[in-house]
Amino acid sequence: MNLxxxxxxxxxxxxxxxxxxxxxxxxxxxxxxLFIAEHPLCADDIVExxxxxxxxxxxxxxxxxxxxxxxxxxxxxxxxxxFSTPDDIYAIVRTLVEERKxxxxxxxxxxxxxxLMQAPGTxxxxxxxxxxxxxxxxxxxxxxWYADVQKLETERLIQLLSLGSKVVKALEMKDRLFTVPxxxxxxxxxxx
Amino acid sequence: MNLxxxxxxxxxxxxxxxxxxxxxxxxxxxxxxLFIAEHPLCADDIVExxxxxxxxxxxxxxxxxxxxxxxxxxxxxxxxxxFSTPDDIYAIVRTLVEERKxxxxxxxxxxxxxxLMQAPGTxxxxxxxxxxxxxxxxxxxxxxWYADVQKLETERLIQLLSLGSKVVKALEMKDRLFTVPxxxxxxxxxxx
DNA sequence: CTGTATTTTCTGAAAATTCTGAAATTTGAG
DNA sequence: CTCAAATTTCAGAATTTTCAGAAAATACAG
Numbered sequence: 001m002n003l004x005x006x007x008x009x010x011x012x013x014x015x016x017x018x019x020x021x022x023x024x025x026x027x028x029x030x031x032x033x034l035f036i037a038e039h040p041l042c043a044d045d046i047v048e049x050x051x052x053x054x055x056x057x058x059x060x061x062x063x064x065x066x067x068x069x070x071x072x073x074x075x076x077x078x079x080x081x082x083f084s085t086p087d088d089i090y091a092i093v094r095t096l097v098e099e100r101k102x103x104x105x106x107x108x109x110x111x112x113x114x115x116l117m118q119a120p121g122t123x124x125x126x127x128x129x130x131x132x133x134x135x136x137x138x139x140x141x142x143x144x145w146y147a148d149v150q151k152l153e154t155e156r157l158i159q160l161l162s163l164g165s166k167v168v169k170a171l172e173m174k175d176r177l178f179t180v181p182x183x184x185x186x187x188x189x190x191x192x
Numbered sequence: 193m194n195l196x197x198x199x200x201x202x203x204x205x206x207x208x209x210x211x212x213x214x215x216x217x218x219x220x221x222x223x224x225x226l227f228i229a230e231h232p233l234c235a236d237d238i239v240e241x242x243x244x245x246x247x248x249x250x251x252x253x254x255x256x257x258x259x260x261x262x263x264x265x266x267x268x269x270x271x272x273x274x275f276s277t278p279d280d281i282y283a284i285v286r287t288l289v290e291e292r293k294x295x296x297x298x299x300x301x302x303x304x305x306x307x308l309m310q311a312p313g314t315x316x317x318x319x320x321x322x323x324x325x326x327x328x329x330x331x332x333x334x335x336x337w338y339a340d341v342q343k344l345e346t347e348r349l350i351q352l353l354s355l356g357s358k359v360v361k362a363l364e365m366k367d368r369l370f371t372v373p374x375x376x377x378x379x380x381x382x383x384x
Numbered sequence: 385c386t387g388t389a390t391t392t393t394c395t396g397a398a399a400a401t402t403c404t405g406a407a408a409t410t411t412g413a414g
Numbered sequence: 415c416t417c418a419a420a421t422t423t424c425a426g427a428a429t430t431t432t433c434a435g436a437a438a439a440t441a442c443a444g
Contacts, residue, residue: 006307006317010324013303020296022212024402035327036320043421053404058422079412080420089326104212111205115198125198128228132202134281135227141353148356156360161333164340167359168348216432235391245434250392271442272390 030060040082090154112136222252232274282346304328
């Protein structure tokens with residue numbers, strides 16, 4: 001691997017981590033190299049840095065593009081294609097979450113919905129449906145939260161995340177302010 | 193696979209999904225079977241339902257236990273060991289997040305911290321460190337949010353998630369209430 | 385302690401995946 | 415259009431993962 005030690009350490013770790021996700025090691029490494037690169041790189045730059053075959057890099061880049069995690073760029077006066085990751089790391093995370101949702105959550109949600117429509121034939125199926133219903137509700141709660149929060153501009157999102165659970169206390173205070181003294185505390189609704 | 197159609201569909205899907213995570217197909221299926229089971233199951237029950245080898249089930253259960261995703265239970269007057277998933281699906285998700293954090297995020301954070309301590313030798317390394325710093329800050333923001341929110345009881349958590357981004361508006365209102373008219377709007381701080 | 389039920393570990397075979405070099409295709413300059 | 419540079423596809427080799435069945439270990443009743 002043709003990289004300074006610090007870069008190499010990062011790339012190796014990222015490769016390992018990648019393989020704990022569905023992504024294979026090389027694809028993870030390609031991404032890491034692009035992430036820390038000073039300029040967009042062409043495929044042969046990556047070959048040189050990682051010491052893997054040209055075809056392997058080609059496949060890896062194709063995979064990363066299918067995830068929208070790398071963009072293809074033109075360098076003036078150069079016929080080759082160059083690749084880079086977005087500079088904005090928040091944008092990267094948004095993409096990552098979006099894509100994983102699309103590939104893992106959405107299909108699961110449709111599966112669950114479909115199975116919940118069926119009439120259970122046995123007590124075993126009836127019980128299974130009850131469990132599936134719990135799972136479905138939780139996933140809906142989470143995806144609705146995500147869909148909502150995902151619309152915020154980064155600045156707002158950071159604000160929200162920084163607050164963490166303090167939000168709950170803040171809202172209690174607000175509730176107290178707007179609730180008739182002695183009346184029942186107005187509960188927050190549970191819709192998206 | 194010896195299961196009613198509805199259960200089988202769920203188990204198969206879960207197995208597929210499992211293999212997109214690091215988990216292998218059979219382990220995913222074992223989990224699914226336990227998740228929808230009416231009672232705790234012993235290893236042979238799982239063998240019968242999934243039609244895989246006894247040894248495979250043994251390995252799979254061991255793996256799931258290492259993730260704290262299944263618990264081992266005793267059935268009165270039976271020498272065999274039985275397994276089940278927690279009833280509370282929120283608890284399940286908490287465990288899942290906790291374990292993934294432990295295995296993926298925490299090691300990444302230490303790696304990043306370590307590399308950020310090093311003195312960059314080349315401009316290339318200097319630039320890499322800048323990128324690593326961005327990544328480190330974002331991960332810290334997210335894990336701090338998680339650490340904070342994770343402490344909430346489920347009821348509160350649901351409340352918080354249900355609100356989604358409406359929280360931001362609510363807080364703006366609160367800010368307005370407590371800000372001196374004409375003064376600069378007090379910004380919310382960015383610490384955990 | 386003995387014998388049986390149960391679980392775990394081990395081993396090699398089968399399956400899946402990752403990866404490479406070669407061949408085929410695409411792209412664009414001249 | 416022609417040619418060379420660049421990229422992609424492909425077939426099979428190398429590697430890794432998964433899996434079943436055998437063997438070993440463990441637990442426990444009597």
